Amino acid sequence: MNTETQNTTPTTHTTHTTDGTVEINPSPAAPEPAAPAVPRFDQLGLLPELLRAVHDAGYTHPTPIQAQAIPIILAGKDVMGGAQTGTGKTAGFTLPLLQRLARHASSSPSPARHPVRALILAPTRELAMQVHESVVTYSKHVPLRSVCIYGGVDIKPQIAELREGREIVVATPGRLLADVQQKSVSFASVEVLVLDEADRMLDMGFIPDIKRILDMLPKARQSLLFSATFSNEIKKLADSMLKEPQLIEVARRNAVSETITHRVYPVSSDLKRSLMVHLLTHQDLRQVLVFVGTKFGASRLAVYLAKQGIEADAIHGDKSQAQRTDALEGFKAGKIRVLVATDVAARGLDIDDLPVVINYELPHTAEDYVHRIGRTGRAGKLGNATSLFSPDESGRLADIEKLIKMSIPRVEISGFNLGASPTEREGAREGGREGRESGHGTGADRSRHEPRERSSGSGHKREHEERHREHAKKPERRPPPHLPAASAHLPKLPKLDFDPFRPYENKVSASATPTAEKASATRPQRPVAALLGGLGKK
Numbered sequence: 001m002n003t004e005t006q007n008t009t010p011t012t013h014t015t016h017t018t019d020g021t022v023e024i025n026p027s028p029a030a031p032e033p034a035a036p037a038v039p040r041f042d043q044l045g046l047l048p049e050l051l052r053a054v055h056d057a058g059y060t061h062p063t064p065i066q067a068q069a070i071p072i073i074l075a076g077k078d079v080m081g082g083a084q085t086g087t088g089k090t091a092g093f094t095l096p097l098l099q100r101l102a103r104h105a106s107s108s109p110s111p112a113r114h115p116v117r118a119l120i121l122a123p124t125r126e127l128a129m130q131v132h133e134s135v136v137t138y139s140k141h142v143p144l145r146s147v148c149i150y151g152g153v154d155i156k157p158q159i160a161e162l163r164e165g166r167e168i169v170v171a172t173p174g175r176l177l178a179d180v181q182q183k184s185v186s187f188a189s190v191e192v193l194v195l196d197e198a199d200r201m202l203d204m205g206f207i208p209d210i211k212r213i214l215d216m217l218p219k220a221r222q223s224l225l226f227s228a229t230f231s232n233e234i235k236k237l238a239d240s241m242l243k244e245p246q247l248i249e250v251a252r253r254n255a256v257s258e259t260i261t262h263r264v265y266p267v268s269s270d271l272k273r274s275l276m277v278h279l280l281t282h283q284d285l286r287q288v289l290v291f292v293g294t295k296f297g298a299s300r301l302a303v304y305l306a307k308q309g310i311e312a313d314a315i316h317g318d319k320s321q322a323q324r325t326d327a328l329e330g331f332k333a334g335k336i337r338v339l340v341a342t343d344v345a346a347r348g349l350d351i352d353d354l355p356v357v358i359n360y361e362l363p364h365t366a367e368d369y370v371h372r373i374g375r376t377g378r379a380g381k382l383g384n385a386t387s388l389f390s391p392d393e394s395g396r397l398a399d400i401e402k403l404i405k406m407s408i409p410r411v412e413i414s415g416f417n418l419g420a421s422p423t424e425r426e427g428a429r430e431g432g433r434e435g436r437e438s439g440h441g442t443g444a445d446r447s448r449h450e451p452r453e454r455s456s457g458s459g460h461k462r463e464h465e466e467r468h469r470e471h472a473k474k475p476e477r478r479p480p481p482h483l484p485a486a487s488a489h490l491p492k493l494p495k496l497d498f499d500p501f502r503p504y505e506n507k508v509s510a511s512a513t514p515t516a517e518k519a520s521a522t523r524p525q526r527p528v529a530a531l532l533g534g535l536g537k538k
Contacts, residue, residue: 080247297360
């Protein structure tokens with residue numbers, strides 16, 4: 001029996017069995033292309049000291065952006081890296097940066113041996129602190145100094161650290177320029193510049209400050225730009241500061257994690273707070289990050305939730321750094337159940353295993369939706385992204401769905417949906433609380449608020465007579481007899497000796513004239529010298 005050649009894909013081969021049948025199996029010579037093996041950190045050419053720090057942190061395999069960025073940065077090339085939030089891009093530039101500066105490591109206490117050699121710029125205080133924490137974690141076995149510079153705190157301790165000498169400076173642009181004015185920092189020895197979350201810097205208006213800082217840096221340097229999303233403005237900034245950069249983008253632009261479940265609750269604006277309480281109580285949500293559009297809105301929502309017995313706090317730009325740190329630490333520790341934040345304040349928040357993110361208000365920019373929900377579903381873990389959607393936000397929702405290329409399912413709750421009756425809306429607004437005053441008022445109270453129906457002329461007459469009788473029944477209010485009159489305690493004023501309605505006449509001047517003449521007659525006149533205009537002695 002001749003074997004038959006089959007032109008199928010994949011390539012197959014035939015096998016003759018003992019019973020005469022023929023089995024057709026996939027050819028082992030042409031297997032399907034296997035996924036590339038995930039490298040380990042010890043295969044990326046990192047120093048043993050850095051590998052030990054990575055191992056101490058509990059990591060063995062790099063993320064995709066780390067695997068791509070680390071070898072390129074070690075080679076000294078400029079990088080334009082993009083990855084969705086939570087993919088580990090911070091370690092992607094921190095580890096190779098530390099290795100490039102390791103040759104300058106010194107244990108000398110002299111500030112001259114520790115000039116600024118790497119500058120990392122971040123848009124917010126929280127992100128700067130997070131990046132600095134990563135630098136400290138991975139450099140604990142390398143004698144390199146670092147400092148974190150940000151506003152909202154006293155500048156004197158930061159100036160003191162800079163004057164002691166620091167090779168790595170993590171800073172926000174505004175406070176860094178303040179240190180430049182204090183002449184406490186020099187950029188003459190900077191070798192590496194990193195711009196983290198460049199798109200947020202653009203949104204916050206930091207581009208002029210960044211350009212001022214770029215003019216102070218040496219031209220011969222390595223520049224790295226990392227961003228969660230890319231826009232045309234970001235590309236223009238990259239063209240001005242990067243030289244033949246290597247583009248690293250491990251996911252399509254503005255992509256969201258596949259482990260995040262999206263849902264939208266249609267609700268009118270005046271019922272959003274009540275729906276928020278309903279979701280928190282009925283779904284038993286224990287750690288929730290809520291996004292609002294304004295600082296005032298964040299504080300107002302946090303106060304409302306606290307009044308409903310829900311542990312909540314707000315974090316925004318008007319709060320001091322100590323207040324923001326306390327709120328964040330309380331949220332991480334589980335003392336605060338709900339953390340209400342604005343987009344600017346929440347950028348860079350690193351919270352392990354955050355289960356739920358709620359958009360109390362949809363963002364004005366669709367890219368901000370990607371940043372917001374990037375707080376949950378990190379490192380392949382499951383996450384939930386919930387949004388409260390009112391009719392005036394239809395355009396924003398359409399932009400978001402167009403950006404992420406998916407339709408977000410709508411979920412309606414009875415009493416909160418847009419088609420709810422006034423009775424259902426009122427019940428939802430009250431939140432099911434017992435003892436409402438409107439529900440337990442007496443019949444007389446309710447009749448007082450009910451509109452009166454128009455009646456005939458006789459009805460008006462009867463109504464007038466009833467009012468007259470009620471008014472006659474009311475006793476006249478008189479002061480008790482034992483109380484004195486209202487003006488009894490006041491002293492009696494003297495009688496006026498002039499007419500207050502006629503022009504005032506000075507009686508003293510008329511009577512004083514004879515007296516003056518009499519005084520002048522008895523008093524001898526003094527002679528005045530001729531030189532002074534007098535007549536002299538006679």
